[in-house]
Amino acid sequence: MDFTFNDDQLAFREAVSRFLMTEAAPEMLREVWETDIGRSPDLRHKIAEQGLTALSVPEDCGGLGMDDVAWSLMTQELGYYAIPDSLADTAYVAAGLITALPDSIATRSEWLGRIADGSIRIAVGHPVNPLVADAQPSDLLLLSHDDEVHAVPRSLVDVIANPSIDLSRRLGHVVWEPSSATRVATGDTGRALWAAVLERGVLSVAGQLLGLAQRMLDLSVDYAAQRKQFGKAIGSFQAVKHHLADVATRIEFAKPVLYRAAHAVAHGEDDAPVRVSHAKLACGEAAWLAARHGIQVHGAMGYTWEVDLQMFMKRAWALDASWGDRGFHKSRVAGFVLGDAAALGPGRTFEE
Template structure:
C-alpha cells in the first residue's frame, strides 16, 4: 500500500493554499455569517471561478475528474481556512454518486455539467445525517429511501431551518415525497452507492478536521509567543508546551490513518469502510483535543467574537456528529475487529 502523494497533487494543493490565504481570511469568513447564505459573495465567486465544485466531476462532463486522494489534500486546506464547507463537501460525494449511477444518463447530463460550472447546487438527505446543509438553496436533493436513491427537485421539498453552533452553516430538516418518478437507483444499487457516499463524506470531514487542527495549533503557538505572564512569554512554560505538543502528536498520528483511508476508497479496498471510520475517529480526537487545549491556552477570550480561534473551534464542534458520530464509527471498526475470522497484525493490516 503506497499512499504517497505525487508532485502534481502537492503542487495543486500548494496553489490552492496560496489562493485561500488571500481570499479566505477570517474577516471574509465572518462577513458571510451575517448573510443568508452563510458565505460571502467573494468566496462564492472564488469557488465558482476556480472550478472547486468541479473537482470530482468526470472530465467527460466538464469537470476535473480528480480522485479521492486529490480531495484528501485539498480538504485539509478548506479546513485550515474554514471555508464554508457545505457546497464543496456536498459536491464531492454527490458528483461521485451521480457519475456512478448505472442507468441515469439523462440525469448525469442534466446535472454534472452544471455542477462543474458552478450553476447547480445539490443537497443530500440521509438518515445518518438528518440535518441537511443548504437545503433551502439546493436545486436538487439526493435522498435516501429504504436504500434507494432518489433525485427530488427543490420545489417538492419542504425545509425548516435549525441553528448551528457554527455561524457559517445553514442546516435544515427536510420533508419530501419519493416515488417511482424520483427513483434513480433501486435498493440493491443504492446500498453500494450510499456506502461510497458515506465514506467520501467522512473523508471530506476528516480532511477538514486535520486542517482545523493545524490552524488552531498555529494560532495557539503564535499567541503563546506574544502573551506574557511574569515577564515571560507563556509559550516558554512547560505546561503550555505539553498542551501544544499533545495536539501535534495526535495530529501526526491521525495523518497516515487518513491517508490510508483516502487510498483505500480510491482503490476500492475491501476494508475501506473500516479504514474510513478509523480515520474519522483519529481525526475527530485530534481536532477535539486541539479545540480543548486551544481554548485553555487562550482563556475566556478564545470564545469572543473577535478572536479568530472561535471560528475554527466552532467548525470542529459542528462537524463532530456529521455523517456519523463516534458511536457509529466505533461500531464499524468493532464489527470488523472482533469478527471471528479477522486477521490482525502488521503483516495483515497494512497490505
C-alpha cells in the same frame, strides 16, 4: 513502495492554500456568518473559476477526474480556512454519486456539467444524518427512501431550519414525498450508491477536522508567542509547550490514517469502511484536543467572538457528530478488529 505525495499533488495543495488564504480571511468569514443565507455567492464563483468544483467530475463532462486522495488534501484546506460553503458536499460527495448513476439517467451529464462550472448547489441527505446541510440554499437534493436514491428539485421540498453552534453550517429538516419522477436508483444499485456516499461523506469530514486541528494549533502557537506573563512569552513555559506538542503529535498520527482511508476508497478496497471510520475518529480526536488545549492557551477569551479561535472550534464541534457520531464509527472499527474473522496475531501479520 513510495507513499509520499508527488510534486503535482503538493503543487495542487499549495495553490489551493494560497487561493483560500487570500479569499477567506477571518474578517470575511464573520461577515458571511451574519448573513441570512450563510453563504457567499461571490466566493463560490471564485472557487468555480479556480476549477475546484470540477475536481471529481469526469473529464468527458468538463471536469478534472481527480480521485479521493486529492480530496483528502483539498478537504484539509477547506477545514483550515473554515470555508463557509458546502463545496465538498456538491463537488465531491454528490459528484461521486451522480457519476455512478447509470447512463440511462437523462440529466446525469447535465448535473455533472453544472457541478463542474459551479452553477448548481446540491445537498445530500444520507440516512446517517438526521438533518441535511445546506438544504435551504440548494438547487437539488439527493435524498434516500429505503434503498432508493431520489434527485429532488428544491421546489418540491419544505425545509425547517435547525440552528447549529457553527453559524456557517446551515442545517434543515427536509419534508418531501418520494415519487417515481424523482427516483434515479433503487434496489442493489441504490444500496451500493448510498454506501459509497457514506464513505465519501465521512472522509470529507475527517479531512476538514484535520485541517481545523492544524489551524487551531497554529493560532495557539502564534498567541503563545505573543502573549506575555511575568515578562516572558507564555510559549516559553513548559506546561504550554507540552499542550501544544500533544496536539502536534495527535495531528501527525492522524494524517497517515486519513491518507490510507482515502487510498482505500479510491481503489474500492473491501476494508474501506473501517479505514474511513478510523480516519474520522483519529482526525476528530485531533480536532477536539486542539480545541481544548487552544482554549487553555488563550484563556477564557478564546470563546469570545473577537478571537478567531472560536470560529474553528465551533466548526470542529459541529462536524464531529456529522456523518456518524463517535459511537457509530467505534462500532464499525470494533466489528472489524474484534470480529470472529479478524486477522489478528503474529501469524496474520506477514504473509508466508
